[in-house]
Amino acid sequence: MKLQTIAAFFIAACAASVSLSAQNPIIRDNFSADPSAHVFEGRVYVYPSHDIPAPADYARKDWFCMADYHVYSSDNLVDWVDHGVIVDQWNVPWVNSAGYSMWAPDCNYHNGKYYFYFPAPQKPREGVRGGNGIGVAISDTPYGPFIPEEQPIQGIGGIDPCIFIDDDGTPYLAWSGRGLQLARLKDNMLELDSEPITITGIPRGQTEGPFLFKRNGKYYYTFPWVEDARETLAYCMADNPLGPYTFMGKFMEQSETICWTNHHSFIELDGQWYLFYHHNDYSPYFDKNRSVCVDYLYFNPDGTIIPVTPTLRGVGTSKAKSLIQIDRYSDKSDKYVAVDFLNSEYTFDGWKAILWNTTQEREPRWISYDRVDFEDGIKDATIRIHSLAGGKIELRSDAVDGPLIASFNVEGSPVWSERTVQVTNSLKGVHNLYLLMTDGNHLEVDWVNFK
Numbered sequence: 125m126k127l128q129t130i131a132a133f134f135i136a137a138c139a140a141s142v143s144l145s146a147q148n149p150i151i152r153d154n155f156s157a158d159p160s161a162h163v164f165e166g167r168v169y170v171y172p173s174h175d176i177p178a179p180a181d182y183a184r185k186d187w188f189c190m191a192d193y194h195v196y197s198s199d200n201l202v203d204w205v206d207h208g209v210i211v212d213q214w215n216v217p218w219v220n221s222a223g224y225s226m227w228a229p230d231c232n233y234h235n236g237k238y239y240f241y242f243p244a245p246q247k248p249r250e251g252v253r254g255g256n257g258i259g260v261a262i263s264d265t266p267y268g269p270f271i272p273e274e275q276p277i278q279g280i281g282g283i284d285p286c287i288f289i290d291d292d293g294t295p296y297l298a299w300s301g302r303g304l305q306l307a308r309l310k311d312n313m314l315e316l317d318s319e320p321i322t323i324t325g326i327p328r329g330q331t332e333g334p335f336l337f338k339r340n341g342k343y344y345y346t347f348p349w350v351e352d353a354r355e356t357l358a359y360c361m362a363d364n365p366l367g368p369y370t371f372m373g374k375f376m377e378q379s380e381t382i383c384w385t386n387h388h389s390f391i392e393l394d395g396q397w398y399l400f401y402h403h404n405d406y407s408p409y410f411d412k413n414r415s416v417c418v419d420y421l422y423f424n425p426d427g428t429i430i431p432v433t434p435t436l437r438g439v440g441t442s443k444a445k446s447l448i449q450i451d452r453y454s455d456k457s458d459k460y461v462a463v464d465f466l467n468s469e470y471t472f473d474g475w476k477a478i479l480w481n482t483t484q485e486r487e488p489r490w491i492s493y494d495r496v497d498f499e500d501g502i503k504d505a506t507i508r509i510h511s512l513a514g515g516k517i518e519l520r521s522d523a524v525d526g527p528l529i530a531s532f533n534v535e536g537s538p539v540w541s542e543r544t545v546q547v548t549n550s551l552k553g554v555h556n557l558y559l560l561m562t563d564g565n566h567l568e569v570d571w572v573n574f575k
């Protein structure tokens with residue numbers, strides 16, 4: 125088992141370093157859910173769970189199907205590296221390898237090691253009939269190899285572990301069992317050091333997926349909470365890690381994309397806070413295939429959380445010389461600008477922006493994308509475009525009527541094409557980008573790029 129495990133990690137390491145793109149969702153070649161984000165040595169690591177379409181040997185085609193975990197990392201929250209599989213259901217001695225239920229995990233650093241916590245259905249064995257265990261795998265680095273413990277944590281069961289290390293080095297484990305649970309861990313990170321407490325005072329509604337963090341001396345116990353039809357994100361605050369906690373309300377409403385679950389984590393990087401969460405962007409008709417997103421997060425002066433509205437644009441700055449996926453827009457003129465999949469049969473191909481006009485409506489339709497870094501200047505602009513009848517496009521900076529960067533006469537064509545023009549204005553530094561349709565009735569844009 126150990127040899128197989130090491131071989132699997134070697135293969136995963138060789139398959140790693142796939143560079144992914146910016147914007148939401150941040151993981152664009154796989155489904156990903158339940159993101160646990162942490163900053164280790166100045167780099168952001170995200171430990172999500174991994175939704176997959178149900179294989180032939182898994183009967184529940186309409187349910188979550190999850191067999192392994194990847195870890196992703198980034199130093200700018202824009203370019204993400206997939207480090208490959210770190211733990212899977214076939215390589216943990218106590219896990220039922222036909223369970224396909226490796227749900228929300230977490231990872232944290234303590235005394236020179238990285239501890240990865242994950243829930244999974246247990247293999248029936250002597251003294252154990254089954255049920256969900258919470259296991260630990262240990263590594264010298266945040267990206268593995270992680271070596272799983274032979275047994276799950278004794279005395280607890282449930283899902284969605286979260287490991288929090290207080291400023292004095294004391295570890296705490298939060299999880300969802302019979303209600304939202306919390307206990308102190310021993311320094312070995314493998315055994316409870318206190319009786320679990322149940323977080324109370326939350327108004328009626330299903331809860332799961334806790335995440336615990338500390339800011340300015342206050343403890344935040346945060347969790348998905350079903351107030352109405354689907355999961356919102358809500359929180360409690362306390363002055364001590366083991367409470368008592370006070371319910372503070374919601375900080376994200378239920379998804380507009382009809383994703384029943386949400387699951388989240390918080391990080392602070394260089395003084396800015398970020399919220400990681402998931403929706404079902406790549407799978408609008410099956411909400412058990414989810415995708416991780418990240419948005420900026422702010423606090424009120426009294427420490428309460430300012431509610432977050434999910435964006436497509438996400439966080440960070442995009443290089444002008446990368447492919448700017450303008451369909452991940454910051455703002456748009458009106459309902460005559462929309463977004464759709466490029467290929468509804470394979471949604472990971474991404475999206476296109478669609479701009480259209482009726483003959484009565486001659487105001488330019490526009491779509492904008494904030495925070496593009498033009499660095500030390502540009503010469504050419506390229507757009508990937510599709511329009512049967514043709515039209516005109518302008519790129520402007522900073523505002524709808526801001527400085528003109530480039531204009532394109534688009535000839536009608538039944539197929540997608542790339543058009544390049546010289547820019548009229550060589551911008552430097554970071555600007556917001558505006559794309560306007562100044563003539564035409566229907567144009568579709570895949571991306572914009574500058575050289």
Ligand code: FUB
Pocket residue numbers: 157158173188227228283284332333385386387
């Ligand atoms: O991903 C499976 C489950 O859905 C997680 O464990 C929950 O938190 C919810 O996101």
